[in-house]
Amino acid sequence: ETGVTQSPTHLIKTRGQQVTLRCSSQSGHNTVSWYQQALGQGPQFIFQYYREEENGRGNFPPRFSGLQFPNYSSELNVNALELDDSALYLCASSSAGGRRGELFFGEGSRLTVL
Amino acid sequence: AQSVTQPDIHITVSEGASLELRCNYSYGATPYLFWYVQSPGQGLQLLLKYFSGDTLVQGIKGFEAEFKRSQSSFNLRKPSVHWSDAAEYFCAVGTTDSWGKLQFGAGTQVVVTP
Numbered sequence: 001e002t003g004v005t006q007s008p009t010h011l012i013k014t015r016g017q018q019v020t021l022r023c024s025s026q027s028g029h030n031t032v033s034w035y036q037q038a039l040g041q042g043p044q045f046i047f048q049y050y051r052e053e054e055n056g057r058g059n060f061p062p063r064f065s066g067l068q069f070p071n072y073s074s075e076l077n078v079n080a081l082e083l084d085d086s087a088l089y090l091c092a093s094s095s096a097g098g099r100r101g102e103l104f105f106g107e108g109s110r111l112t113v114l
Numbered sequence: 115a116q117s118v119t120q121p122d123i124h125i126t127v128s129e130g131a132s133l134e135l136r137c138n139y140s141y142g143a144t145p146y147l148f149w150y151v152q153s154p155g156q157g158l159q160l161l162l163k164y165f166s167g168d169t170l171v172q173g174i175k176g177f178e179a180e181f182k183r184s185q186s187s188f189n190l191r192k193p194s195v196h197w198s199d200a201a202e203y204f205c206a207v208g209t210t211d212s213w214g215k216l217q218f219g220a221g222t223q224v225v226v227t228p
Contacts, residue, residue, distance in 0.1 A: 042218030
């Protein structure tokens with residue numbers, strides 16, 4: 001177990017709705033990265049937050065947004081949901097000053113868009 | 115363009131037999147290389163990583179990987195597979211200026227037969 005917790009574990013939404021996914025990072029970690037894993041594919045980097053600021057973004061539209069809070073937990077928000085947003089959303093925490101590049105993943109939030 | 119390729123989508127191996135999973139990358143700079151394993155419905159667990167130094171890297175669960183710069187490869191091996199090794203395996207690449215922003219391959223599904 002990594003100490004990274006995500007909620008909810010499963011949820012179903014309809015097209016056009018909005019969703020918020022939450023992540024609590026491992027104790028001592030100040031960096032959170034979000035990934036989208038569509039069925040049968042590898043995870044794709046969405047964005048990263050470091051000390052409450054966005055620190056890099058992948059090829060995702062602006063309707064994907066995020067926040068990081070002072071306790072380093074994070075939220076991923078997706079507006080105007082589309083069918084292709086159905087995926088497993090993974091959160092990973094790391095310590096920018098710690099062991100290089102090692103991410104600790106949560107078990108994910110599985111989003112189904114109908 | 116940067117890319118990570120796992121040529122084998124699916125591999126079936128008998129319990130006790132050896133396993134090798136292929137990973138090829140295309141990156142401008144010297145990459146950091148990772149192998150992750152994902153069991154059904156779970157997040158990602160780090161098996162091993164390569165940053166520099168000895169090109170043969172030992173990981174958890176009896177896995178090892180070899181970095182071959184001339185072939186742009188980072189293949190994962192295990193001498194004797196156990197039924198519990200059935201899972202999906204992902205190769206991932208990062209760079210020094212992209213901490214936590216990994217690019218993943220599409221994954222290789224490993225099935226272990228009795």
